[in-house]
Structures are given as structure tokens and as C-alpha cells.
Amino acid sequence: MIRPKTAPAPLTEIWRGPIAESVHTGHAVICGADGEVIEAWGDPDTVVYPRSSAKMIQALPLIESGAAAAAGLGSEHLALACASHQGDRVHTERVETWVTGLGLGESDFRCGSHMPYGEQTAHELIRSGEKPCQLHNNCSGKHAGFLTLNRHLGGHAEYVEPAHPVQRACLAAFEEVTEERSPGYGIDGCSAPNFLTSLRGMGRAMSYFATARDGGDTRRSAAARLRDAMIAHPELVAGEGRACTLLMRACTEPVALKTGAEGFFIAILPERKLGIAVKIADGGTRGAECAITALLVRLGALEADHPSARMFMNEVITNCRGLETGAIRPAPGLLR
Template sequence: MSKVNDGAVPMVEAWRGGILESTHTGHAVICDETGQIVESWGNPQAVIFPRSSCKMIQALPLLESGAADAAGLTPRQLALSCASHEGAAIHTEAVDQWLAGLGMSEADLRCGSHDPLDRAAREGLTLAHDKPCQLHNNCSGKHAGFLTLNRHLRAGSEYVEVDHPVQRAAKAAFEETTGETSPGYGIDGCSAPNFATSVHGLARSMAAFAAARDTGDARQKAMHRLASAMAMHPEMVAGEGRACTELMRAMGGKVAIKTGAEAVFVAIIPERKMGIALKITDGGTRGSEAAIAGLLVRLGVLNANHPATLKRLNVVQKNWRGFETGTVTLAPGFAQ
């Protein structure tokens, strides 16, 4: 496996005044249902942390163990277990109700607190002279899933520790679906371990989700349910104005996509039985959103002229007076 900068290629360009101002480089892989590479750019073996893009993998033990069904989780809650939500009322209330149904509360979470990304929620806290709680954490849905599995396993309360049964199960699912032994892990923003893999490994996992059917074995059923829940409830996966939500809506619930911190993006395309993984090496969201949009357009599952696409790809940049100042486009040779 290679370092993240090894072999990276230009993917997205920002132009101003007819001059190339900035370039986002990266790696991308499209896999088929066998895990083989259909197309790639950059270095498929570059090692990355998937960050939040792999939440559907981390949620597999929740379903495979029977914990989700024992708790009566709905597709909306399953989508939330894969979410990096913006802490809007629709998200925090759903997590609060989920925990209450388990006989638990916000205090049982181990994700920490941060200001909600949702403007209305943030302003509400300010006006009330209140502080955010763990429900506002963008990973609180994933952690509610961890708690659901943990209750089912009757394990200890510190479920984010790397040697805890919950995280051992998550690691096993991660290595089995990526087809690789993880070379190591880092601690994510929500305090859970995040296991490293190659871009190819992550794409291989997403292709397995894409090929999974509800008539398959326990893992395939779990994969199918999670991907379907994400595509069915895009508002729970991210939130209004966010790329994951808007692009999934633009594709009519036929594709599940998920971003991760430091410019990672994945896609699950059941109709094509294909999975995508990409990493922009500078960690910039502008680059990863343009790149995933470009790949989805290339595969024919996203309309190039849809407003959600044009918000991120072939963007005409304007200044504060409304003057056109430049464009953000795909680099020559990438996804074209």
C-alpha cells in the first residue's frame, strides 16, 4: 500500500481570469461486484482513513447480530445510523427518541458535543443561551447504533474502545468487506476507531453493498437494507443543503452516497452493481464534491444539468457583487 500523496492525479481545477488558480489532486476507484477495478485514477493502493464514509460498514454488525430487529429499528433509523447529520431538529429528536426507546439517554453516548451545523439549531441554542449536547454531534446516529448493538451484546459502557466487542465487530466487518487487513487505525472526531484501507479496498466494499440483495445471506441482507435506507431517507444522512442529501435526491433514491472528513466520498450504485471510492489529497470538500458528482455523471446515474450537480460541478463562481470571477471544473483526463 502507498501513502496518500503517492501517484495522485489532478481531478478538479479552479480557474480565474483564464488562468488555472488551484488544482485538487486525488485518487478514485470504480469497482464491479467481483471487487475488480473497472476504472481508476491516481493510485488505487493509496492508504486512506475512510472517516465517516464507511459508516454503513460500521453499522453491519448492528443488523447481522439481530440487534436492529430486536430493537425494532425502522429504515429511517438505519439511515441515521449511517449519517453525518447537521444536528437539525429532525436529527436530534430522532436520536433522542431512539435512545429513549432503548431506555437510555444522551449521557450514554460517547461521541462528544459540538455546535450543530444546522443554522436554525445553532441560532436556537444561542438565543436560549444554551450549549450543544451530544445529540448535536453529527455522529450521534452512528453512536445510537453502537449503543443498540452494545445493549444486545451486554458489553461494557465504553463502546468506543478499540478492543470493545462493538469495535471488534466493526473491524471484522471492515476487513471482510474491503478484502484487506487494515494496516492500522486512528481515532475519529467522534472518538470511535477509524480503520485504514486502500482506496481500492473501500471501493470493493461499496461494490459489495451495491451487489447485495435482500434474498442473499445475512450480510447481503444487511448491506441491502442499509444502502436502501440511506437512499430512501437522504434527509437523515446529511441534511438540507448538504451534498449527500441533495445528490441522492437528484438520483431519485437509486444511489446511496456518503462523504467523510478530509475529502473522502463513496457511492453505492445497485443498478450497475458498482461501488466508488475517492480521496482528494488536500482534504478539501470543494474537490471531493465536484469529483464524486463527475463520476456519477460519467456512470449515467446523475444528470449533469441537475441543480444539485451544477452547485458542485462546472460551477460559475461569483463575487459579492454578483460578477462572474471563475469556474470549478473537472481536470482534463478525469471522469470525462
């Protein structure tokens, strides 16, 4: 079993009354323009699955191959290719139109279906007696990107298989921007392989996206276009009420943010040429959301008193009667 060399550091505390009742520990890195770690908590070399935080890397071959241009994809498509959306109509209708334009349909997806994360949309489905389809899957935008690339490459229908040309292209891009050979993969919730790397490697990849400029070489142009699409369409990257969307809107400068399952989070800060990667050891989403918010405040990209910042950092916990019982706070030292 691969284990971190250094113990995870306290990143988020859950307070009740006068004590921290629970602590989310984890690992975090901030990487500079050269890809080197400039600040770290825990072990930068711990091996991680970045999960959905790697979607912008998985989307690089979509642009580099010429598939995006051949299909006439715009910034909304690219944002959806990087998204973990909540299955609202703003997401599903765009994805459906995208794949229909390719001559494909919902049955061509290999991501599976689940109920929409958006509460209103889920209730509408239940009231109508309809079942969710693969378009509602939070990864359907990524899979639309896979389908687009697959059509361009002429691959077989099972594009999520690790040996498929689509996934080989994703692995090549992943290893090149992390500057590490991946030690393996696991199968993600959407059935595609998710490649292992170190937290340092993931931070390095995010700094690559932060320093990329459109008009450079093919890969840097692709990275810049994906990053800028995320920044331009925060509502497509996640959805109303979600951390990625709210925090991107709240930042005082352009920032791309992306959550991943099991307590992962990344941030790309192009004006500062910085990349951030966070992994909460116990997989707690609330811990990751608080930690990434605190790091954005630490760097000056987010005001601490912004309502969206307060929602995820120093969030008040109330009980069923509405009484304040505690708060979710960043661990001492994370904010400075």
C-alpha cells in the same frame, strides 16, 4: 510513513479568469460487481482513512447481531446509523427517541458535542442561550447504533474503545467487506476508531453494498437494508443543502452517497452494481464533492445540467459584490 505508490491525479480545478488557479489532486476508483477496479485515477492502492464514508460498514454488526431486530429498528434508524447529519430537529429528535427507547440517554453517548451544522438550528440554540449536546453531533446516529449493539452484546459503557466488543465487531466486518487486513486505525472526530484500508478496498466494499440483496445471507441482507435505508431517507443521511442529500435526490436512479472528512466520498450504484471511492489528497471537501458529482455524471446516473449537479460541478464562484470570478470544475478527463 505510508505513501501512495503513484502520484495523485488532478480531479478538481478552481478557475479564475483564463487559468486554473488551484487544483485538487487525489485518488479515485470505480469497482465492478466482482470487486475489481474497472477505472482508476491516481493510486488505487493508496492507504486511506475512509472516515465517515465507512459508516454503513460500521453499522453491519448492528443488523447481523440481531440487535436491530431486537430493538425494533426501522429504515429511518438505519439511515441515521449511516449518517453525518447536520443536527437539525429532524435528526436529533429521532436519535433521542431511539436511545430513550433503549432506556438510555444523552449522557451514554461517547461522541462529544459540537454546534449543529444546520445554520438555522445553530442560530436557534444561540438565541435560546442553550449549548449543543451530543445529540447534535453529526455522528450521533452512528453512536445510537453502537449503543444498541452494545446493549445487545452486554458490553461495558466505553463502547468506543478499540478493544471493546462493539469495535471488534466493526473491525471484523470492515476487513471482510474490504477483503483486506487493516494495517491500523486512527481515532475519528467522534472518538471511535477509524480503520485503515486501501482505496481499492473501500471501492470493493462499496461494490459489495451495490450487489447486496435483501433475502440473501445475513451480511448481504444487512448491507442491502443499510444501502436502501440511505436511498429512502436522503434527508437523514446529511440534511437540507448538503451534497449527500441533494445529489441522492438528483440522481436518475437509486444511488447511496456518503461523504467523509478530509476529502473522502463514496457512491453505491445498485442498478449498475458499481462502487466508487474518492480521496482528495489535500482533504478539500469542495474537491471531493466536485469529483464524485463528475463521476456520477460520467456513469450516466446524474444529469450534468441538474441544478444540484451544477452546484458541485462547474459551480460559479462569486465575490462579495456578486461578480462572477471563476468556477469549480472537474479536471479534464474525469467526465470523459
